[in-house]
Amino acid sequence: MILDYVTIFPDFFAPLDLSLAGKAADKGLVEFRVHDLRTHTHDRHHRVDDTPYGGGAGMVMKPEPWGEVLDELTGPGTTIVFTTPSGEPFDQRLAEELATREHLVFACGRYEGIDQRVIDHAREHGEVREISLGDYVLNGGEVAALAITEAVVRLIPGFMGNAESLVEESHAEGGLLEYPVYTKPPEWRGHEVPAVLRSGDHAKVAAWRHDQAVRRTAARRPDLLHPSVLDDGSPIVRAVAGDAPELLVLQRACWVQEALANDSLDIPALHESYDDVVAWLRVWDTWVVRRAGRLVGAVRGRLEDDGAWDIGRIMVAPDLQGSGLGRVLLDHIQAVAPERATSYVLFTGVASERNQRMYKKAGFRLRGDLTAPPGAVVLTKRRA
Ligand code: 6GU
Numbered sequence: 001m002i003l004d005y006v007t008i009f010p011d012f013f014a015p016l017d018l019s020l021a022g023k024a025a026d027k028g029l030v031e032f033r034v035h036d037l038r039t040h041t042h043d044r045h046h047r048v049d050d051t052p053y054g055g056g057a058g059m060v061m062k063p064e065p066w067g068e069v070l071d072e073l074t075g076p077g078t079t080i081v082f083t084t085p086s087g088e089p090f091d092q093r094l095a096e097e098l099a100t101r102e103h104l105v106f107a108c109g110r111y112e113g114i115d116q117r118v119i120d121h122a123r124e125h126g127e128v129r130e131i132s133l134g135d136y137v138l139n140g141g142e143v144a145a146l147a148i149t150e151a152v153v154r155l156i157p158g159f160m161g162n163a164e165s166l167v168e169e170s171h172a173e174g175g176l177l178e179y180p181v182y183t184k185p186p187e188w189r190g191h192e193v194p195a196v197l198r199s200g201d202h203a204k205v206a207a208w209r210h211d212q213a214v215r216r217t218a219a220r221r222p223d224l225l226h227p228s229v230l231d232d233g234s235p236i237v238r239a240v241a242g243d244a245p246e247l248l249v250l251q252r253a254c255w256v257q258e259a260l261a262n263d264s265l266d267i268p269a270l271h272e273s274y275d276d277v278v279a280w281l282r283v284w285d286t287w288v289v290r291r292a293g294r295l296v297g298a299v300r301g302r303l304e305d306d307g308a309w310d311i312g313r314i315m316v317a318p319d320l321q322g323s324g325l326g327r328v329l330l331d332h333i334q335a336v337a338p339e340r341a342t343s344y345v346l347f348t349g350v351a352s353e354r355n356q357r358m359y360k361k362a363g364f365r366l367r368g369d370l371t372a373p374p375g376a377v378v379l380t381k382r383r384a
Pocket of ligand 1: 084131133135137139144145
């Protein structure tokens, strides 16, 4: 793979000679070439920027030097990468895609950006990708080009010493953040390595790592959990105050069914007012799912003093019941329970058979030994 970098700061790319990327170059797997945009200027001052048409702050990179250097570097089979905060977000999937290319040219913009005609022109001649590292602004695209390079080059076959670590990171905990890792010594400054990792029980280790990965993902990147629970890919998101009116309506619809199933109107969720819903939304960790803008599912959790994560108000719009959404919500609210939670507890109607079946399938057990409100039963589950 050939990687070209066009920049007004060639020194930024000194790290390419270091570390694994440098080794890949030594092995002949990749070739790095750095080009100073200013050598493609033809005025005394080597100007690469000018004021923007239409006015406004900042400077824009002039098209002529870019045109000249890109004409020189690009040909059939070239992918030109413009690093810009307004590009498509860079992620592992995109790194894997770029790793299949033979020739990447990184055009590193500075100032307010490059004259749009450079990008439009490049598109007429080959593949162009405008890529951003994330939602923040860097002074220029150089650091982004380096980051993209490191993510891409390590995916080239023959690059990593240990091919297994690549397989593991892409498959082991698909879509989840990595679990925490430990090495010797077993105790350090009063902190111990979790006993399960030293147990030699591989199944237990795997289960623990999976649970840790789910908890971390729920705490830090809830957007990655159940990213496509519904056919349009709607995620489960934290409820906001503005969800209260729809929650009230959905709750009434769901608990009328419960009232019929249990032949009783004496169910708190059925009697709550709008103000009641607004009030509990403030103190419960509540999650909702929308489809095409419509609120179709919700669930809430709250930590009790005894360490139990109290799960409740699992609601699914009547037309979507039986679609598996209730189970997804139940799995989700368990995954987002705080670290301190040691068990899960939930209540449902004595005669709510469908609910009880789902809860039992999810590992909950009926607890006749615990007290429940009149007409209800308690189910609990120990946290793994
Ligand atoms: Cl690719 N360039 C710049 N200038 N800022 C960024 C970025 C790229 N990605 C995130 N911020």
